[in-house]
Amino acid sequence: MGKxxxxxxxAFGFLVLLGLVQAFPQAAVTVVLPLLPVICVVLxxxxxxxxxxxxKRAARDDAHRQARAERRRSRWASAATKAAPATRRAERxxxxxxxxxxxxxxxxxxxxxxxxxxxxLWDDIATQFDGLEGDRLAAAFWILEQPACDRATAWxxxxxxxxxxxxxxxxxxxxxxxxxxWNVVVTRWNAGFYRYHALPLDGPVCxxxxxxxxxxxxxxxxxxxxxxxxxxxxxxxxxxxxxxxHSTRSGFSFASDLGLLRxxxxxxxxxx
Numbered sequence: 001m002g003k004x005x006x007x008x009x010x011a012f013g014f015l016v017l018l019g020l021v022q023a024f025p026q027a028a029v030t031v032v033l034p035l036l037p038v039i040c041v042v043l044x045x046x047x048x049x050x051x052x053x054x055x056k057r058a059a060r061d062d063a064h065r066q067a068r069a070e071r072r073r074s075r076w077a078s079a080a081t082k083a084a085p086a087t088r089r090a091e092r093x094x095x096x097x098x099x100x101x102x103x104x105x106x107x108x109x110x111x112x113x114x115x116x117x118x119x120x121l122w123d124d125i126a127t128q129f130d131g132l133e134g135d136r137l138a139a140a141f142w143i144l145e146q147p148a149c150d151r152a153t154a155w156x157x158x159x160x161x162x163x164x165x166x167x168x169x170x171x172x173x174x175x176x177x178x179x180x181x182w183n184v185v186v187t188r189w190n191a192g193f194y195r196y197h198a199l200p201l202d203g204p205v206c207x208x209x210x211x212x213x214x215x216x217x218x219x220x221x222x223x224x225x226x227x228x229x230x231x232x233x234x235x236x237x238x239x240x241x242x243x244x245x246h247s248t249r250s251g252f253s254f255a256s257d258l259g260l261l262r263x264x265x266x267x268x269x270x271x272x
Contacts, residue, residue, distance in 0.1 A: 100252065100262040108139035117148040119247040123199055124254035127156040129164050131256045144185050148246055151197040151237065154189055158182070158231050159205045162216050168223060179228060186231045198242040206238055 104111045108125065126132075126140035143149055144157060161167055167179050188194065210233040221227055253261045 098262050099259055101259040104260055107135050109135070109142055112139060112142065115250055116248040117146065117246065118250040118252065119148060119150045119153065119196070119199060119244070121250055121252050121254060122146075123150060123153040123156070126153055127160060127203075128254065128256040129160055129166060132166070141181050141185075144188070147193070148196060149194055150199045151194040151234070152199040152201040152240070154185065154194045155231075155234055155237055156201060156203065156205050158186055158189060159208050159213060160203075162213060162220065163205065163208065165216075167220060179224075179226065183229055186229045190229065190232050196242045196246055197237075198240050198244045198247065200240055201238045 112122075112125075122143045125136060126143045132140060140157065144154060161178075161182055167182060213233070214230070217228060217230065251263050253263060255261065
């Protein structure tokens, strides 16, 4: 109902309509009364219904984000304790999962390009650094080129690559090429390219400070005689500010120790 108060023209329109009814009462009975149900439906749909639907969608997205954050916290705890990681990763979804690695036999990029944006799957692919190389690394950089890529994913990748010393290893990423592509991601970040923030940030990067990141960047520059841009340190990156309306839920997830997984129950719930 708040929208009614935000439309000052509504009162003026009502007065004009009332004046026309008084001036032409016969025409009002003939024309306005048959249209009255239509007018009521339009008012409900345009002024009241969107508010209710937006509130319902926001509540659903909040619940989904909280569940995802809890699953990812469990995943990081598993990695930290090294206790049955495969089993715990399999339990992070509410639905039954089946391995679907046969869908990426031709590579990650053809698979991802053939489907609408799923920012949660993208986050899985780009921020699990264990085994992040080759075709999946190319897919991660492709994800970071997409306007729908989440800010939490971008920051997790930027900070995680530095703090995990992945830019300093010659073998896995190809250091010079990786640094160049990392620089491009940072440039996009600083320019405000990543507009959506629907995912919570989790893992070790949550406790990262600007001082710790700067110290690691200085070490990187000194060790390899290079210069890298400084990413703008985010404020309140752990608090999502966007909905998931720009993303689809494909029913897939990724875990570095299991590969691509297909989940059936979440998609059935969403359809219901």
